[in-house]
């Protein structure tokens with residue numbers, strides 16, 4: 001009797017629960033994901049949603065996701081109830097059966113009355129082992145679906161794998177680089193974003209990369225900043241290939257500001273200190289120096305909390321211009337030998353833009369770092385040693401600013417059109 005009862009609760013009931021719970025469990029994992037996504041989306045995008053009067057729709061989407069999850073959770077609870085009920089029923093029946101059999105055995109003298117109590121209580125205790133099984137089985141579907149989602153994330157290949165045996169970067173790191181035959185695309189089926197670029201940044205030089213939107217400028221910056229591996233071609237740095245160096249090493253040589261730099265929901269100080277090594281706790285002097293370079297120091301001094309000012313999620317308490325100047329200060333602070341700036345002045349008014357660029361270029365002259373400035377803006381390029389015009393993933397034109405201005409082509413046309 002006991003064996004039959006244990007088999008029922010330990011095997012049959014869990015199997016039924018697992019079968020019934022499988023489909024809703026899988027949907028539950030998805031529904032939970034949908035609820036989180038729609039909620040986070042609505043919260044982050046709240047200002048835009050309010051501005052377009054689309055908040056109600058977003059809230060409705062969250063409510064729908066919530067209702068779906070509630071429905072599935074209710075079903076899940078029902079299933080757990082079924083499992084617990086069925087287990088209790090079988091346990092009760094088995095205990096009763098063992099009691100009846102035991103009483104009969106005591107009656108005909110084959111069992112002493114004292115062991116009867118032990119027999120019944122042992123039966124009851126035996127079921128404690130199998131009691132949790134139906135609940136676990138009911139959850140199996142949801143757990144498996146959750147696991148599959150996690151493994152999807154874990155199995156995503158890293159965009160930039162560290163080299164197995166990193167080459168040693170010369171010390172001090174080189175201040176010049178040469179790009180040869182660089183090709184990049186965003187997926188095997190995607191068109192080429194860069195179709196074979198040759199470009200050189202000699203040590204100490206100021207190089208600009210110009211071109212219309214979609215030309216591949218940011219893709220180039222991503223390769224140089226080691227966010228993305230080239231599909232073909234090399235970036236030569238210090239006699240080796242950029243891909244062959246340890247990422248931290250490469251970062252000592254090439255650093256800078258990506259097109260959409262992230263500002264963390266913390267203080268100005270913490271946002272800047274990010275660029276310094278952990279062990280660097282030398283006062284705020286260097287931070288202020290970097291802020292001066294990026295023309296942000298006066299504004300920070302005027303803030304009641306100075307460097308301790310909280311900038312809000314994504315830096316929303318700063319203006320767009322202040323955010324880009326903060327990113328610029330951070331890049332300067334990291335003191336790379338080659339500074340790559342991807343549209344660093346896009347959010348600045350013309351006067352500030354010219355002043356910030358002049359300061360950064362002065363700093364480059366004073367400290368001897370090279371600059372690769374990516375921009376679609378033609379103002380203030382006279383100080384550049386060389387300009388490359390990119391279009392559709394190719395180098396369309398290259399030369400000194402004056403040369404390009406005198407020669408028929410994209411640059412001269414753009415100059416004449418006033419940008």
Ligand SMILES: Nc1ncnc2c1ncn2[C@@H]1O[C@H](COP(=O)(O)OP(=O)(O)O)[C@@H](O)[C@H]1O
Pocket residue numbers: 186190193211212213214215216217218219220
């Ligand atoms: N994350 C991405 N996924 C797929 N295609 C992309 C991605 N980023 C950029 N591209 C494509 O690569 C090309 C170059 O883009 P980008 O380097 O951003 O140009 P630019 O900075 O000059 O405006 C464009 O055709 C763009 O659509």
Ligand SMILES: [Mg+2]
Pocket residue numbers: 217218219259343
């Ligand atoms: Mg870009």
